[in-house]
Amino acid sequence: MTALPWRTAMERALYGPDGFYLRETPGRHFRTSVSATPVYAAAVRELAGRVDEALGGPDPFDLVDVGAGRGELLQALPDVPPRWRLTAVERAPDPGLPVRWTAEIPQLDGLLHANEWLDVVPLDVLFDGRLVEVEPDGTERLGGAAPTPLLDWAARWWPQGRRVEVGLARDQAWAAAVGRVRRGLAVAVDYGHVLGDRSDGDRRPTLTGYRDGRPVHPRLDGSSDLTAHVALDACRAATGGRLVRQRDALRTLGVDATPPDRALAAADPRGYLTRLQTANGAAELLDRRGLGSYGWLVRAVGIADPLADVPGDPPAG
Ligand SMILES: C[S@@+](CC[C@H](N)C(=O)[O-])C[C@H]1O[C@@H](n2cnc3c(N)ncnc32)[C@H](O)[C@@H]1O
Numbered sequence: 001m002t003a004l005p006w007r008t009a010m011e012r013a014l015y016g017p018d019g020f021y022l023r024e025t026p027g028r029h030f031r032t033s034v035s036a037t038p039v040y041a042a043a044v045r046e047l048a049g050r051v052d053e054a055l056g057g058p059d060p061f062d063l064v065d066v067g068a069g070r071g072e073l074l075q076a077l078p079d080v081p082p083r084w085r086l087t088a089v090e091r092a093p094d095p096g097l098p099v100r101w102t103a104e105i106p107q108l109d110g111l112l113h114a115n116e117w118l119d120v121v122p123l124d125v126l127f128d129g130r131l132v133e134v135e136p137d138g139t140e141r142l143g144g145a146a147p148t149p150l151l152d153w154a155a156r157w158w159p160q161g162r163r164v165e166v167g168l169a170r171d172q173a174w175a176a177a178v179g180r181v182r183r184g185l186a187v188a189v190d191y192g193h194v195l196g197d198r199s200d201g202d203r204r205p206t207l208t209g210y211r212d213g214r215p216v217h218p219r220l221d222g223s224s225d226l227t228a229h230v231a232l233d234a235c236r237a238a239t240g241g242r243l244v245r246q247r248d249a250l251r252t253l254g255v256d257a258t259p260p261d262r263a264l265a266a267a268d269p270r271g272y273l274t275r276l277q278t279a280n281g282a283a284e285l286l287d288r289r290g291l292g293s294y295g296w297l298v299r300a301v302g303i304a305d306p307l308a309d310v311p312g313d314p315p316a317g
Contacts, residue, residue: 004220011122012220013136013226022091026070029225032115032116034073040281043253045079047111055183060085060110062106062108063087086100109183112186118170119190157195157234167235170230171231182301185300190230207228232297243312255282259279
C-alpha cells in the first residue's frame with residue numbers, strides 16, 4: 001500500500017479519475033443548505049438582487065456558484081432576470097443544464113457564491129510538525145518534516161495542537177476565488193472554527209468521511225466524501241472582509257421562520273401548507289445548533305457590502 005500526504009491522497013480520492021465527486025451526486029450523501037430547502041435559493045436570489053442594484057444593473061450580471069454540485073442552487077433560483085448569466089463552477093461533468101458549466105472560476109461582475117466548497121478543498125495534516133501520510137484504507141503513518149509554509153500556518157492559526165489540519169490550501173483557494181471578482185460580492189458558506197475554538201490543544205480533529213448520509217471512517221479509495229471543518233478566520237485574513245453567522249445573514253435577507261396563522265389552514269389549506277413548508281425550511285437554515293451556526297465569509301469588491309448590517313461575530317465550530 002502506498003501512503004501519501006493527506007492533501008495528495010484527498011485530491012485523488014475526491015477528484016481523481018474515479019474520484020468520489022466525479023462519480024457521486026453530493027445531495028445523495030449529505031444535506032446542505034442548498035439541498036435542504038428552496039428557502040436558501042430564495043435568499044441567495046435576494047442577495048444577488050442587492051449586488052445587482054449596487055452595480056447599477058450590468059448586462060450581463062454574473063451569478064457564479066462555485067462547487068455547484070449538480071447545479072441545484074442555480075436551478076432553484078426564483079425570478080431570474082434574462083440579463084443575469086448563471087455559471088456553475090464544478091469539477092464534476094456538466095449534467096446538461098441551461099447554465100454555463102465550467103471547471104475554472106471565470107472573471108465576473110456580480111455575485112460569487114460557494115456553499116460547502118472550502119471544506120472539500122484538500123488539506124495537509126501535521127503531527128508534531130511532520131506530515132501525516134495516509135493509505136487508501138485510512139491507515140496513517142508519520143512522514144517527513146513539513147514544509148515551512150505549513151509550519152508557519154500551524155504556528156499562526158493552530159498553535160496549541162499536536163495534530164493540525166492545515167487550512168493554507170483553503171486560504172489560497174478562497175483568495176483566488178475573490179480575485180476573480182472584478183466588482184461585486186464574494187460569499188463562501190461553510191462549517192468551521194476560529195482560533196478560540198482551536199485553543200483547547202488537541203481539539204477533536206474534524207477530518208471525516210460521509211457516505212449515504214452518515215459519518216464514516218475516512219477511506220481514501222473514492223468510496224466516501226472527505227471533509228474537514230474550515231479555519232474560517234484564516235480564510236478571512238487571506239482576503240479581508242467579514243465573517244458572520246448564517247442565521248444573522250439570512251435574517252437580514254428576509255428569511256423568517258414564523259409559522260403561518262392557524263386560521264389560514266381553513267381558509268386556504270394549500271397556501272397554509274406552502275407557508276408552513278417555507279417556515280420549516282427557514283427554521284432549519286436558522287437553527288443555531290445546525291445550519292444557522294455556519295460561517296459566511298463575505299468580501300465586497302468595488303461596492304459597499306450589502307450585508308454590512310449583519311452583526312459580525314465569529315461562528316463557533
Ligand atoms: C460538498 S459539495 C457542495 C455542493 C453544493 N454547493 C451544495 O451546497 O449542495 C462540494 C462540491 O464542490 C465541488 N468542488 C470541489 N472543489 C472544486 C473546485 N476546485 N472547482 C469546482 N468545484 C469544486 C465538488 O465537486 C462538489 O460537487
